[in-house]
Amino acid sequence: MECLPLSRGHNFSAGPAALPEAVLRRAQAELLEWGTSGASVMEVSHRGKEFMAMAEQAEADLRGLLAIPANYKVLFLQGGATQQFAQIPMNLARPEQRADYIVTGDWGEKAVREAGSLVRAQVSATSAANNYTALPPRADWDLDPASAYVHYTPNETIRGVEFHEVPDVGGVPLIADMSSTILSRRIDVSRFGLIYAGAQKNIGPSGLVVLIVREDLLERCPSTLPKIFSFAEHAAQNSLLNTPNTFGWYLAGLVFQWLKAEGGLAVIEQRNRRKAETLYDFIDTSDFYANPVDRAARSWMNVPFTLADSALDAAFLQQSRDAGLLALKGHKLVGGMRASLYNAVEQASVDALVDFMRDFARRNG
Ligand SMILES: Cc1ncc(COP(=O)(O)O)c(C=O)c1O
Structure with missing residues (x-):
């Protein structure tokens, strides 16, 4: 393979998106030999000492950046954010239970459609009528206090609509698809029951999902679920239930280090x-x-x-x-x-x- 001269552009991609150049250079420098492992990070066991230490450090750095309270688990999963559109209702609601969805764009539409085949997913507020160019006023949301959860998309990537405040939904767990806004600003994690994000915007390569879930919600995960879909199983096994996306996890760790070095x-x-x-x-x-x-x-x-x-x-x-x-x-x-x-x-x-x-x-x- 020939080496081409470097001419990186100004990258405005919606995702997979620009990564910090310092992170890419670091990954490039240690691609062939990672630490003292004598191999690349993609060629070592995910259960080995070096990988486990890196994985723990990545989680600790993310916890520090987002000030994640101790009663939340952090999971590094696969399947993209889209898999979570199904996995969340599978884990957190019973089939006959209602789940409220606030739909402010195309990703929210997809989330509620997918959940609809698993639970009683309800569009409880939508801004479809104005072509998703504004948020539906909070006073118009038709929420049910008995719902399993309220799901929303803090930033809708396609039409560029963002919540600048976390909505108050009372005591029902609030679930946020933060794929295109996570780590872009400070947030109060304690306001959420669960946060999830596909990595390919502000975290790292696609295929990795970061999920932050309040521990008490894991008690809802049905024991009948196949293990691979169960948040409780993934949490019990520290996201090492099966072979994780090792390169994605490593690169996410480098991005977290970069964010810290930039000042948080x-x-x-x-x-x-x-x-x-x-x-x-x-x-x-x-x-x-x-x-x-x-x-x-x-x-x-x-x-x-x-x-x-x-x-x-x-x-x-x-x-x-x-x-x-x-x-x-x-x-x-x-x-x-x-x-x-x-x-x-x-x-x-x-x-x-x-x-x-x-x-x-x-x-x-
Ligand atoms: C807000 C939001 N949710 C979900 C997705 C889907 O993510 P994935 O392709 O990782 O399944 C995207 C992808 O761009 C997104 O922007």
């Missing part, structure tokens, strides 16, 4: 706020670009935008690509453009994007 989530949160403001402020002052989302619900992580004339979309994408700005095409359900600004996307990349957008508008407006 308070610093990351400030950076993310500033990146998002840079792009939204530019879009709002331009009459060439538009973002349809209610200002109070605009995502810090995913910024969809349209051009005044969609006939220019192809030229925008080609020219931005030529300028080293990657993956700006919007999701196929929405069209237009989308810039994802996950933790590893630097302010300089956002500045480069805004410079390009300004220039493109001047030439085509």
